[in-house]
Amino acid sequence: MTRRLLTGNGAAAWGARLAMVDYVPAFPITPQTEIIETLSEWFDNGDITGRLTTMESEHSMVTAAGAAASTGVRVFTATSSQGLLYAMEMLYTVAGWRVPLVMINVSRGLSAPITLEPDHNDIVAARDSGFLQIHCATCQEVLDSTLIAYRLSEHAKVRLPVIVNLDGFYLSFTREPVEIPDAEAAARFVGEFDPENTQLRASMPTSQAVAVLGGTPYSYFRYEMHLAAQEALGVYDEVTAEFKNQFGRDYSSLETYRNDDAEFSFVMMGCFATKAKEAVDRLRDAGWRIGLVRPRLLRPLPEQALQNALGDKKAVAIIDQNISMGKGGVLHTEVASALYNLSEKPLLISFMGGLGGRDINQEELFEIAQQLRQASKKGTPPPPRLLYTADELREMRKLQSIAKVERQELTSNQNSNSDKSHD
């Protein structure tokens, strides 16, 4: 066991290495590329055995991942943002094959306009695909979650692919002290992959759910996937209990921080949640009773745990780093549906922020806490809010005025050109 400085990408690569993956189909995309670069170097040096193949697209990459997994080998792959969306058809398809594999997604905002910086719109787009989702907040958690993900994915009750998600830049390129488990200890924890009846061979052709089915068998297979995903919640608890036993680190499906006696809570996913931990500490210093709740699993959603953690609060702020156009924050909707039928439940306030890498600072979290208090006094929540300041709008207006001048110049040039052509 060594503790050293690793980026989130480095931690993901170490996770794959310690899980003794056999096959890595790969395609580069910022901010994920460092993961496959690291692995390819290890394959080249003979530090690890197995095979890495560069594919021509993410769509092919996920197809290859699913196909390889169906032969009974342990598969790892990684992507981000547009890459995840390009692979989307195959995410749904290989999940339907009921083959286990682990894919890292390094979250990055979606086009258009294009950005390299992070938010969660890419990963929430894969919410309904059948891939389970583990969301990480630290580099340590990225490594540990990758090991946990193999146990979850390969479990005989589950056998669904798993995405481990980390935020671009804020985790992917950020080094933090990470404890790297001993190879033997990690191997003991992850164990051998028992593919059961998933053993596609050239000499024994089988067909992966390609038949055109009517509603009756289709409903059966799809609903069985849903049940398996729900079953995964209990399996996750067992696996993480074992992990805690062996390595001492606790990864419950719903992380709660100073939340038990709290009147108010922040709810956030991903690494910005550690910023909210800091805000909770400072607000507690100032006499507040406030906590943080962070779903580590988005699929399956730990609904019971959310009810237990939030049911008795006065007001809860859900801070989404995504937008569903025409509705708002996705996590807000998820939490609302989990709490709706409780007889006693908190007011929910929806905030959207951190889009395309936009920071969420401590002052904003303090102000969100103030809004929780005001809302609980009034008994009604304020409308959903995008975290956006007057300074930012001024900056935007400057850009727009430049665009306007350019547009005018372009139009006047075109007009004078067309005048000339009349001459």
Added chain:
Amino acid sequence: MYRIRFHGRGGQGMKTASRILGNAFFLGGYEVQDAPRYGAERRGAPIFAYVRADKKPINERGIINRPDLVIVADDSLVAIPAASVLQGIGSQTVLLINSHEQPETWEHRLNIPGQVIILPVTGDVEDRAELPYLGTTCAGAAARLVGVIPLTHLIEAIEEELAHLGKEVVEKNIHQATVAYELAAEFGGTVVEGSEIRATDYTKPDWVNLPFEAASISTPTIHAGLTSELAATGAWRTMRPVINYELCNKCWWVCSEFCPDGAIKVDNQGYPQIDLDHCKGCLVCVAQCPPHAIEAISESIAESKAEAQAENEQIKTSEASS
């Protein structure tokens, strides 16, 4: 917690500097976060990197808004708003700047309340932006300024972070960092750990409700065409394609058709001409040319050849005119 920001240009070694400083803190028992921040990676573009170090686990993340130390490797960045060099500089912030100017000049020019220190270097330096080992020099000086990093940890950090570059490079960097560490001795311990923002007396965020605006305004369209013509993207090139016109069979189109930047034109005689101001050196043309008439040579070799040729021509002209 120490909150430290390095500003420089792509290629000046700021990411490495932040990693060396972060590692040196880590070796001294600190919890550490270090990270670079950039857009589309390219040489010369403004980048920054940051380090947080604390005796307890760090929950803060991302951009440092209230730095205790800001290191500027290239003073031409100060005037570039997008580089955000001055962001959040307060009375507790020390500004360590690589500049030919005096500290008083910067204090006066920027009207900042904190202390300004010029990056100490030995001897006369013609162009400070071209200082060799600039990254390790900045890291060495910064390590001394915070006052809690012993030289042994700085050296060990350089050995770890630069190991992949070989022993000779490591030794040269250790030498430079040690010199910088010693030269900064008079400022040892100038930088002190900043406090946390309290939830009792913070500046309220000035949130606004974004107004609805019609699609004609709120669509992200770039209206100004041809701006890319003004950007000398040829400066990004590390390899240069060179056409051997004796082998060129004047097929008229293959190289120019495949060029993703439209940087190859065919002249009246049917020969392709490469626009070196905009060729990024992707070498697609080298791969596509049917008679293999295009070869790739290193840009630095191409440049020194061109310089030598220009000199020769100058000599010839002066000889001819005399």
